[in-house]
Amino acid sequence: MTDQPLEKTPLHALHLEMGARMVPFAGYDMPVQYKTGIVAEHLHTRSEAGLFDVSHMGQLRLDGPDAARALETLVPGEIQALKPGRMRYTLLTEAGGGILDDLMVTNRGDHLFLVVNAACKADDTAHLKRGLEPRVKVTPLPERALLALQGPKAAAVLARLAPAVATMPFMSAEAQSLDGIPCLVSRSGYTGEDGFEVSVPADAADRLARRLLCEAEVKPIGLGARDTLRLEAGLCLYGHDIDRGTSPIEADLGFAMGKRRREEGGFLGADTILRQLRQGATRKRVGIRPEGRAPAREGTEIIDAAGRAIGRVTSGGFGPSIDAPLAMGYVEIAQAAIGTAVALMVRGTPRPARIAAMPFVSHRYYRGPAANS
């Protein structure tokens, strides 16, 4: 533990006012839950709309005519072909093939806009500067806050403030004025639900959050439910499910790598990662459904039918929407097929479980007026 005082997001006072239980997270004093608790918040997000403060996350912009090409030296994603107003999930890789962070990259036309994990943002910024400057100007945006509005009612709610957001397709972004506040609105999120992430000037974040909370469908949601929602959606949590010791192939994140990039390489760790892509990795990230009700937590050993250790749980808990325990973790490739019977060593006792398809709860992204009609 460090004695460093925790940082506060621009919504800190609002969290306290709403009765949040605050916990340290990535150096910030953050709400883990509000009065109704994690299960109610989780279920509310899946049925209505939840407002999340994710201002602890890092926002950066990359400027320079060559920014997309330059960034491709650090990520395996297709950035050059990313159209203005579109965004993409990709990874910062390192020379050995491990993952430094996962991130969102948006083409803003005249620059790239990046959102990175809170715990990684200082290292990411240094890494980006080292790898890209002076070709590209790397600018952190600490003067911006980030809100997420997630759930099946999110679009109807946000459209009351800016009608044009209603038809924005998943993984698109555009500048919008919300209640007179200039924002960057993207149709994206970390819950598996339809929804938005809104980059807003820090000094207007509290006002925007209060405005959104006035809408009947909207309730504040803490980090606890954010974690159960993303786990049900099968989404990775950096530092747990992916880190410097896991490669994109092992993590089954091939979709974060562009087709051209797989052929051309040219990003940090490409040798290792593309070799794994050709030859196959020895282990793979999988979903796991424990039988019975007992959750298996991060670090739980996974064994095969013969009692041999084949991997570990990297995220595990209880899924309120599936009303059952769930986990993800890494297992040897031979045991990674969906339906494979395994056992989880919970408090010294092997408990039956099966490798399961992810997501555990179907994604409900909005693909555009034609796709969703």
Add this chain to the structure above:
Amino acid sequence: MTVKFTKDHEWVRVEGSTAVVGISDYAQQQLGDVVYVELPEVGRKLERGKEAAVVESVKAASEVYAPLTGEVTAANSDLTAEPARVNSEPLKGGWFFKMTITDPKQLDGLMSEAQYADYVTGLG
């Protein structure tokens, strides 16, 4: 019958020669939504301060310690189907197990309801 408390937030209610054990309202609030409870089998010998049960919330697993030394005489099977009872009625239907009392003097080392309330206030 009076209820006594441990520093680890278990409660004990003595009913004749038996002690009923659960976790306090403060404990259930700290845990949040309880989704799973692992109870000791009837007949298991418990030692004061050693692990007796496990309670899991959405976020984490926590141990429940035996407040006394004795033998388990009953476990609350209602919690298997309805673990949220630990949240909704921690001192009533949310009890965990019943046990014999090997050494009644151990009860003297537990806190009264008022002492426990002060203790929890001191935790901030």
